[in-house]
Amino acid sequence: MNKKYAIGLHLFLILIIMTAGGCKSAKRAVFANYVMPPKALQTQSIEKLIVEKPVIKIKRKGINRKTAGIISDIFANAISNDFSAQLYYNGHIKPADLVYGDPDGLKQVRKIMAHSKHGYDVKIIPARNTARLKVDVRVDYTRTKDIDKIITTLTTQNYSVEYNDEGVPHAKLGSVSSSNVSSNVPYIKTKVEGMLTATLYDHKGKKIYSRTFDDLDFENKAGGNAGSHAEAPYPEVAQSLFKDAIDKVVADISPHRENRLLVVNEKGDSSAIALIKGTAFYDAQDRLADITDKASEEIEKEKAATKVEYEQKIAEAADEEKRTALKSEWAEAIIDITKKYSPDFENMGIIMEIIGQRSEALEFYEQASEFDPENETAKNSVSRINEMMTASRQVLEPAKVITENPEIRSN
The missing domain is CATH 3.40.50 (Rossmann fold)
Structure with missing residues (x-):
């Protein structure tokens, strides 16, 4: 089956389920699971x-x-x-x-x-x-x-039979x-x-x-x-x-498992959001992989064009104050280019975190927060996933659990 057709069919079924259930799945929570010390x-x-x-x-x-x-x-x-x-x-x-x-x-x-x-x-x-x-x-x-x-109150309704002009009771x-x-x-x-x-x-x-x-x-x-x-x-x-x-x-x-609630960015691609909320994470990953790849290409092209434009303006600037102002304007222009892509990169980070690809998730969260400095949830995700990954690394694999604790043994 054609890959795009399969994703489209899956998405169509999810949308039907959402509609039939009164859109209850729109409120579905998604979680990432960690092993904590x-x-x-x-x-x-x-x-x-x-x-x-x-x-x-x-x-x-x-x-x-x-x-x-x-x-x-x-x-x-x-x-x-x-x-x-x-x-x-x-x-x-x-x-x-x-x-x-x-x-x-x-x-x-x-x-x-x-x-x-x-x-x-x-x-x-x-x-x-x-x-x-x-x-x-x-x-x-x-x-x-x-x-x-x-x-208990019992109520009785009394009625009588009457006839209309045609004799109908x-x-x-x-x-x-x-x-x-x-x-x-x-x-x-x-x-x-x-x-x-x-x-x-x-x-x-x-x-x-x-x-x-x-x-x-x-x-x-x-x-x-x-x-x-x-x-x-x-x-x-x-x-x-x-x-x-x-x-x-x-x-x-x-050591134990803990779940962390992840909030989907509703400003991202609507089809990917529906797939995530329908727990079709790998289908959402395929869709957002195409979107983020194309976004990266577009960003590089627009950044390159903007760089040429502002380097020329800066070179022609009359004084240092003007050049400083142009550099600030250039940075704002870059944010204007990347800001619209931030939600999709954040949602891709959510998917990667759910399926256990923590390092890749961190990269997407960092890109999302870089693309839009006002995206607070992406910034918080960068801090949170760093903290969770650090804690998880403290836990040994079950097969490698030590027989004795050196600290206890030394007492």
């Missing part, structure tokens, strides 16, 4: 980490002891699993549960495998240089029952009567307030990080005037309570 630890010092079973203490009201025990187990598993999943996803720290370093458990596995017909064997290797994450949780869990008095509206019906509807309200403390110990048992979140809360009302809302299951309560805290702890102790 730990926020709290100075170096990438942890390779292996055991998330110890969280200690959950529940102060209960409206639930019995058995239910509190069930909630405690669910909360502990949710916290452990969420920590392990996030660390595994980031790929820089190897998370493990307690079986990882439990020789007794591994011996039992070895016995089972020894009698199997699969021919597998288990080699027990003690966990070495393993950091530990200890999590303590305090929770006030309150479950109350009560009744909402709900008043029709309805005639009459009086309206209303009555109120009161209902007692039971409800269950769950309110949870808590505190989570995460403490990290290195492989020598030295505490290297601790953070407390004392404003955890969750509230849910099922029944009554809350409509058809169901009582929240315990895993949902755990997710709502702890997720934000877990996200922040992971970002503190581990």
